[in-house]
Amino acid sequence: MSENPELAALVAACHWIGQKGWCPATGGNMSVRLDEDRCLISESGKDKGSLHQDDFLRVNIADNHVPSGRTPSAETGLHTLLYRRFASVGAVLHTHSVNATVLSRVEKSDALVLEGYEMQKSLQGQHTHLDRVAIPIFANDQDIPALAARVAAYADTQALRYGFLVRGHGLYCWGDDVAQARRHLEGLEFLFQCELQRRLLEAK
Ligand SMILES: [Zn+2]
Numbered sequence: 001m002s003e004n005p006e007l008a009a010l011v012a013a014c015h016w017i018g019q020k021g022w023c024p025a026t027g028g029n030m031s032v033r034l035d036e037d038r039c040l041i042s043e044s045g046k047d048k049g050s051l052h053q054d055d056f057l058r059v060n061i062a063d064n065h066v067p068s069g070r071t072p073s074a075e076t077g078l079h080t081l082l083y084r085r086f087a088s089v090g091a092v093l094h095t096h097s098v099n100a101t102v103l104s105r106v107e108k109s110d111a112l113v114l115e116g117y118e119m120q121k122s123l124q125g126q127h128t129h130l131d132r133v134a135i136p137i138f139a140n141d142q143d144i145p146a147l148a149a150r151v152a153a154y155a156d157t158q159a160l161r162y163g164f165l166v167r168g169h170g171l172y173c174w175g176d177d178v179a180q181a182r183r184h185l186e187g188l189e190f191l192f193q194c195e196l197q198r199r200l201l202e203a204k
Pocket of ligand 1: 027095096170
């Protein structure tokens with residue numbers, strides 16, 4: 001596993017996420033695709049800021065089976081859904097930041113709309129601040145297969161790009177590789193902070 005540059009990039013991203021304070025108290029989970037059939041996902045209960053390469057477990061994308069028998073993140077089913085659904089997805093980052101958690105509760109509709117921000121261009125395929133980028137918000141659920149089914153049903157009828165929020169919980173985002181997933185995470189977190197501050201100021 002030590003020869004996989006994408007895994008090395010993911011471990012570095014986890015350390016950066018830890019420094020940002022976006023995965024407190026062992027929350028969150030991260031993964032990278034190995035091939036068409038398998039991904040590597042962080043082991044349950046580990047501090048994301050101090051993960052090592054051997055803290056990632058091989059998981060079968062088709063059925064969430066873990067050949068090693070170790071326990072992967074409780075939210076593995078959301079990662080494998082994204083890999084199954086979108087052949088282009090190469091890495092998935094799931095964080096529990098304050099801004100994502102608060103905004104997903106403050107916004108009462110089923111999507112957080114970002115518009116008017118130059119930093120929307122940090123998202124692949126976005127070329128202007130004039131477009132509307134809608135990040136869907138799903139109700140939180142301790143039943144991960146049920147939550148995954150709702151995300152899948154959404155993706156059946158609408159484009160699902162960049163990421164989604166889980167209300168009162170956090171952000172899932174992804175990219176073609178770790179570098180792009182990391183850029184999307186950083187861009188979205190910046191946009192969330194802007195949006196939260198804008199709403200606070202405009203409410204006064
Ligand atoms: Zn979570």
